[in-house]
Amino acid sequence: xxxxxxxxxxxxxxxxxxxxxxxxxxxxxxxxxxxxxxxxxxxxxxxxxxxxxxxxxxxxxxxxxxxxxxxxxxxxxxxxxxxxxxxxxxxxxxxxxxxxxxxxxxxxxxxxxxxxxxxxxxxxxxxxxxxxxxxxxxxxxxxxxxxxxxxxxxxxxxxxxxxxxxxx
Numbered sequence: 001x002x003x004x005x006x007x008x009x010x011x012x013x014x015x016x017x018x019x020x021x022x023x024x025x026x027x028x029x030x031x032x033x034x035x036x037x038x039x040x041x042x043x044x045x046x047x048x049x050x051x052x053x054x055x056x057x058x059x060x061x062x063x064x065x066x067x068x069x070x071x072x073x074x075x076x077x078x079x080x081x082x083x084x085x086x087x088x089x090x091x092x093x094x095x096x097x098x099x100x101x102x103x104x105x106x107x108x109x110x111x112x113x114x115x116x117x118x119x120x121x122x123x124x125x126x127x128x129x130x131x132x133x134x135x136x137x138x139x140x141x142x143x144x145x146x147x148x149x150x151x152x153x154x155x156x157x158x159x160x161x162x163x164x165x166x167x168x
Contacts, residue, residue, distance in 0.1 A: 005120035007031045007084035012049045014118040017153040019055050023071040027063045067107050079107035080116035097129050118146035
């Protein structure tokens with residue numbers, strides 16, 4: 001059985017990873033929809049995470065649409081799509097995964113843009129979706145993978161192979 005992980009958990013974990021690695025968070029777009037926490041409650045959780053990390057927080061960084069996270073360091077910019085893992089049939093999870101990949105690809109606009117896909121680790125292993133995102137595709141599109149497992153983000157450059165299940 002996969003471990004259920006909210007998109008908000010993934011979003012907060014990647015924000016903290018980015019900040020700890022010298023990136024400034026410029027924009028955040030929180031998930032909206034049926035069955036999700038309210039936008040205001042998600043924003044409050046994000047504010048708490050910023051405060052816990054002693055990061056500057058500005059509520060103006062919240063945007064109604066666009067990449068889940070935009071972060072900058074000098075001339076480089078990250079545009080990251082986040083995806084949690086909820087309940088649902090395998091076909092629903094596959095559709096959600098495919099949409100996340102398509103969203104990440106849609107953010108490319110300059111050579112300085114780094115694309116990222118931050119996922120609950122079980123997305124790849126429980127549903128075998130790693131086959132749907134081959135290394136050749138990640139390399140050609142400069143797509144980084146960030147896997148969240150047990151509260152820790154594991155980054156994978158486009159040239160790195162993704163680990164085998166349970167190896168993270």
